[in-house]
Amino acid sequence: MSYSFTMKTIDETMENYLIGTIPGAYKTKRHWIKKGFDKSSAIEKATSYAFGQIEAGIGRIFDWNDVEEMFREIGVIANAFADSSKQAHENLMQNHLNNTK
Secondary structure, X not given: OOOOOOOOOHHHHHHHHHHHHHHHHHHHHHHHHHOOOOHHHHHHHHHHHHHHXXXXXXXXXXXXXXXXXXXXXXXXXXXXXXXXXXXXXHHHHHHHHHHOO
C-alpha cells in the first residue's frame, strides 16, 4: 500500500499559526473586559498576549512587514463581514416586518 502526502511550506505553516492567534486574542480581550478593564487596555493586553504566543510558537523567523500586511488584510475582510452581517440582519428585520403586516 502506498501513501501520498504533501507537507505545508514554512510560509503556510507560519501564516496558519499567525491566523490562529486571532481567536485567542479576541478571547483574551473579552476576559480582560469582564475583569473590569476598559476596551483599550483589554486590547493592549490581548495584543501583547498574541505577540507573546507568536514569538513563543514560531520565533522571529518572519518579516514583520508581511505580518502587518496580513493582519491588515484580515481586518478588511473582518470589516466586510461585519458590514454583510449588518445588512443581512436588516434584511431579516425588514422581511419580518413585511410578514407581520
